[in-house]
Amino acid sequence: MKLFDYQRADTPEQAAASAVAPGTRFIAGGTNLLDLMKLQVETPERLVDVSRLELAKIETREDGGVTIGAMVPNSDLAADPHVIRNYPVLSRALLAGATGQLRNKATTGGNLLQRTRCYYFYDVATPCNKREPGSGCSAIGGVNRILAILGTSDQCIATHPSDMAVAMRALDATIVTVKADGDRRRIPMAEFHRLPGDRPHIDTILEQGELITHVELPSPPPGGRHAYRKVRDRASYAFALVSVAAVIEVEDGRIAKAALAFGGLAHKPWRDPEVEHILIGQTPGKALFEAAADALVRDARGFGHNDFKIPLARRTLIATLQDLTGGR
Amino acid sequence: MFGLGKSHTNSLRMDAPQPTSLLDIGAQNVIGKPLDRYEGPLKVSGRALYSAEYVFPDMAYGVLVGARRGAGRVVSIDAEAVTSLPGVIDVVTDFKTFIRNPGQGGETEAPTQGVEEIVYFGQVIAIVLAESYEAARDAAIRLPVEYEEAAGRFDFAAHKHETDVPPENNTPAHFGQGDLDQAMAEAAFTVDASFTTPSQNSAAMEPHASVAMWDEDRLTLYGSYQIPTKDAMQLADALGVGKDQVRIVSHFVGGGFGSKLGIAPETTAAAIAAKRLGRPVKAVMLRQQVFDATVRRSNTEQRIRLAADAHGRLIGIGHETLTSNLPGEDYFEPAGIGTHFLYPGEHRLITHDQVRLNLVLSGSMRAPGEAVGMLALETAMDMLAEQMAIDPVELRRRNEPLLDPEKNVPYSSRSLRECLDLGAQTFGWDARETRPAQRREGEWLIGMGMAAAARSNLLQSEEAKVRIEPSGRAVIETAMTDIGTGTYSVLSQIAGELLGLDPRSVDVRLGDSDMPASGGSGGSWGACGSGSAVYLACEELRRQLAKTLGVEPGAMTLKDGLAIAQNKSMPLAELVGDGIEAMGAISPGKQKDAVTQASYGAHFAEVAVNAVTGEVRVRRMLGVFAAGRILNEKTARSQCLGGMTFGIGAALTEELLHDGRTGKLVNRDLAEYHIPVNADVPQLEVLFVAERDQHSNPLHAKGLGELGISGAGAAITNAIYNACGVRVRDYPLTLDKILPGLPDL
Structure with missing residues (x-):
């Protein structure tokens, strides 16, 4: 681990202001950053510790939605009665992630900022455009079984590893931040994470020093059915090969609402409006689900070892829709 | 003393x-009793000192430096670039003496030395010493090294037709008896199937670690090793000192599974650094280095041929294997070792050919030979049973030899049939559907499988x-x-x-x-x-x-x-x-030669295969074993549970992934090298069949530690076939291999 300065912030504004200098990173649970620092994948000059900020509350707003403090541990969020009752997809996604020990330490804000689990990103002995811009992508032409099939670029095929973020994407969460200059902004989940393009080293649209303070969930979808289905290589402590966060509402025999987000497929939690458009207003049934699944993978591209993710994503979506609607 | x-x-x-x-x-009546672990209280209270936990005054911390090329030569190491960092003491290497490839089990001479030439990615080339572990690790990662790169042999598939015959090693590389081709031609039923198994890592919880200190010319090394007597001889020979000048202390070892049979590169690095510095030196391998630079179980490619008469009795058996190792290394994975004695058949062909690759040393990992050989053999037996439409248990019962089919000598003791019968009865084997893909619970396809277990007694x-x-x-x-x-x-x-x-x-x-x-x-x-x-x-x-x-x-x-x-x-x-x-x-x-000595058992598994995704979850397993006298029923049972858990990993998840372009191992931590976690290990049961073996030793006991893994994975593979009708022969059986065989939704 390279030597670094360490500073503890008293308020979110102070934390943001302290982190304006390049080379500064926030640290909260440290479940990802510390590993990366030990390996020197991340070599921050300075850490601003935000773990003691008073941002560990889950509050229900008047509109019925909830505001989640960025420091709320994953375990607490998953076990919150309001979340379990009204946003079960989120609770299930959280519990599908990592291990009990990690969930106790990992925070809501930190979970959104996890870095990819691409093998090559983790190893400073190999080129990686995400770790070292311009050095090349080792995963293309290398071992890429766990990597992306959607939204890739010729510079990066990494995936975002979070389960929680996939559920938040389906729930249309909003990320609330404070910037180094004290300004606040509200970022729709759809815009928060980036695709790799030609700048794969940048995961999100956050500016240097910008601190996540809260995540807001809109008022709960009435009557929707929720599912989080995670497909993985072992029963626990494995990242998603494919995951689906789904909220589906059926009214009078037709699909009234559909929110579908996917993990394990792309550089960000993936959501495709066309997939949902195909479903809405229609009678649940196998042909319909197959059409939606076809749309999901229409532009998918495999890189050899991960070709299987295309049929796997397709089947997982169809089964999830069958499960939630009873349509066969 | x-x-x-x-x-x-x-x-x-x-x-x-x-x-x-x-x-x-004996009148004390304690032998065999399931007594709690003698050292248990020390372990759970943290008083059992493992190698990495020794601390001595004035001790320096060393972190190893691994080569970032898969083949070539070290041209220069720029030590000065890091010795100015705070806390860094020195960079030490000895191109001649540092160990290049770890030692094999039981050897008493130095393993392959010399680290200027690079023969695998991650090979240890130097050690950085500092006043703290963190400072040493920082400098080790940052140390500039200039390489001259050479072409390497990294891809098994590309080189598998260039083989050599390795020297005999526990088992002869090639063995033939009778005429297998003729037997195949005349047999009523035949199976001819190829299998692959991947390279694996022991993944012991405790990383390799050495703390070295010299007293005048005598070295004491606190090291995590399985055979201190012989490891001290290996180390003395490597360092060029007398046997009595090296002492290795390994009071507690946090799992070895073969990876700590012979000395690994941190031993010579710590010893040489301690000598140069005149201080005790601690060298603990990073988890990634345990994967990169200790030992792997070789990948294998195996062809099994079974020739059976109309009653299902084997008249011929073939087990031809390809394995890999570094150039110049004698060890080969003896994948056919169990096939020599497990089943009868006059016509036999068991071969081992080696492919030379620039990948980390292959050596012994839990049940070398049987662990991977039986993944192939016992799956082929299941295929034969299916072809004959007889119960797989019955097929094994019909193939109990009276004498060793090659040596023509009796078995010292062999209770395989008792294990099969007790296992089938206890497990509820008669509830198994004989045709595959008959039992479904929601999305899950349920199946049962079994396999024999056998492991040589040494x-x-x-x-x-x-x-x-x-x-x-x-x-x-x-x-x-x-x-x-x-x-x-x-x-x-x-x-x-x-x-x-x-x-x-x-x-x-x-x-x-x-x-x-x-x-x-x-x-x-x-x-x-x-x-x-x-x-x-x-x-x-x-x-x-x-x-x-x-x-x-x-x-x-x-x-x-x-x-x-x-x-x-x-x-x-x-x-x-x-x-x-x-x-x-x-x-x-x-x-040793008057009788054939081995332990036997039978594995039964029930699995669920997800009809949508191909995910496999083991639901329950039973292992019934006979290994002579059981000395402590509790620790013996734990050994078998651990072996069966290894079997789950071998069948479903464990695989070292090497980048075919560079030889670089890419999944080199416990997040990405998938051993089973608790949630993957269901209800496991172990039963012992009473047995005594008067040929083995005066205890009348036989080896047990590796019996539990032998055959365990094949029981799972066979259960998967029974569940969903998909027969995968390339291990591990990850969902991507099962998916193409699943029916449409």
């Missing part, structure tokens, strides 16, 4: 069977010293280790049984190469070998006690610290005066 020289040695070479065992007449030369103290307590000393297996417990029970002592009145001292020589932990020989040495020492002590009492040993009973003879009893403490001691020594003899 207590007095040398005055103890009598009771030696036994296993030339003849041992019809009686003193363990059957014996090493072993010595142990046992003393009865004036207090009446006994002390055992041997260089044998406890790598989590239960050695401390079983040795205390053997001495307790034979000397009439509560095992808690027996002090067991292990894991020090200055102690009586031991073959160590490996090959499932540890408990039988070191236990026999303790047995022989105790037998001699019993003679001495009887002599003092003036009776024949058989007329004396030892129980609860008392010697009882002629209706009188006397405390041992009074009998032994200043203490008595004896040495026991056992060595292999004619029984």
Whole structure:
């Protein structure tokens, strides 16, 4: 681990202001950053510790939605009665992630900022455009079984590893931040994470020093059915090969609402409006689900070892829709 | 260390069977009992010191530097670029002496040395020393090294047609008998199937670690090793010093599974650095380095041919294997070893050919040979049973040989049929659907599978010293280790049984190469070998006690610290005066070839395969085993549970992934090298079939530690086929391989 300065912030504004200098990173649970620092994948000059900020509350707003403090541990969020009752997809996604020990330490804000689990990103002995811009992508032409099939670029095929973020994407969460200059902004989940393009080293649209303070969930979808289905290589402590966060509402025999987000497929939690458009207003049934699944993978591209993710994503979506609607 | 020289040695070479065992007449009644682990309280309270936990005054911390090329040469190392960093002391290397490839188990000479030439990615080329571990790790990652890159052989598929025949190693590389082709042509039923298994890593919880300190010209190395006696000889030879100048201490080993049989690169690095610095040096491998630079189980490609008559009796059996190792290394994964003796058949062909690759050394990992060989053989047997439309258990029952089919000698003991029958009955095997894909629960397809288990029984030369103290307590000393297996417990029970002592009145001292020589932990020989040495020492002590009492040993009973003879009893403490001691020594003899020695068992598994995704979840497993006398039912059971869990990993998840362009291992931590986690391991049950083996040793016990893995994965593979009708022959059976065979939604 390279030597670094360490500073503890008293308020979110102070934390943001302290982190304006390049080379500064926030640290909260440290479940990802510390590993990366030990390996020197991340070599921050300075850490601003935000773990003691008073941002560990889950509050229900008047509109019925909830505001989640960025420091709320994953375990607490998953076990919150309001979340379990009204946003079960989120609770299930959280519990599908990592291990009990990690969930106790990992925070809501930190979970959104996890870095990819691409093998090559983790190893400073190999080129990686995400770790070292311009050095090349080792995963293309290398071992890429766990990597992306959607939204890739010729510079990066990494995936975002979070389960929680996939559920938040389906729930249309909003990320609330404070910037180094004290300004606040509200970022729709759809815009928060980036695709790799030609700048794969940048995961999100956050500016240097910008601190996540809260995540807001809109008022709960009435009557929707929720599912989080995670497909993985072992029963626990494995990242998603494919995951689906789904909220589906059926009214009078037709699909009234559909929110579908996917993990394990792309550089960000993936959501495709066309997939949902195909479903809405229609009678649940196998042909319909197959059409939606076809749309999901229409532009998918495999890189050899991960070709299987295309049929796997397709089947997982169809089964999830069958499960939630009873349509066969 | 207590007095040398005055103890009598009771030696036994296993030339003849041992019809009686003193363990059957001991009065203490502790042998075989499921006693808690002797060292358990030390471990759970953190007082059991593992190698990396030793701290000495003025100790420097070393972190190894791995090569970032898969083949080539080190041109230069820019030490000055890092020695100016705070806390960094020096960068040390010795191109000639540093170990390049770790040692193999049981060797007493230095492993391959010389690190200027790079033959695999991650090969250790230097060690960085600092005042703290963190400073050393920082500098080790940042150390600039200039390389001259060479073309390497990284891709097994690309080179698999360029093979050589390795030298004999436990089993001959090539063996042929009769005419297998002819048998295949004449057989009523045949199977001809190819399988692949990937490279694997032992993934022991404790990383390799050495703390080296010199006292004048004598080195003491606290190292996590399985065979201190021989590892000290390897290290002495590597360093070019006398055998008596190196001492290795391994009181506790946090799992080895073969990866700590021979010395790894951190030993010479720590020893040389400690000498140069004149300070103790600690070198603990990073988790990634354990994967990169210790030892792997070789990948294999295996072709199985089975030729059976109309009744399902095998008339021919073929097991042709390809494995890989570094150029110049003799060891080969003996994937066909179990096939030599498990099933009959006059016509036989068992071969091992080696492909030379620039990937980290391949060596022994838990049940070398059987663990991967039986993944192929026992799946092929399932295919044969299906083809004949007979029960797979029945197929095995019909193939119980009376004599070893190659050596034409009897089996020392073989209770495979009893294991099969008890297992089938206990597991509820008769509920299995004979045709695949018949049982569905929601999205899950349910199936059952089984496989036989077999593992060769081996014996090493072993010595142990046992003393009865004036207090009446006994002390055992041997260089044998406890790598989590239960050695401390079983040795205390053997001495307790034979000397009439509560095992808690027996002090067991292990894991020090200055102690009586031991073959160590490996090959499932540890408990039988070191236990026999303790047995022989105790037998001699019993003679001495009887002599003092003036009776024949058989007329004396030892129980609860008392010697009882002629209706009188006397405390041992009074009998032994200043203490008595004896040495026991056992060595292999004619029984090795006069009979075929192995342990046997049967695995049963029930799995669920997700019809949508191909995910496999093991629901329950039963292992029934017969391994001669069981010395401690609890630690024995734990060994079998661990082996079966390894079997789940081998079947479903474990695979080292190398980048075919560079030879670089890419999944080199426990997040991405998938061993089973708790949620993957369901209800496992273990049963033992009572057995005694008078050919193996005076304990009448056989090896057990590797039996549980042998065949376990094949039971799962067969259960997957029974569940969903998909027969995958490329291990591990990850969902991407099952998916294409699943029906449409």
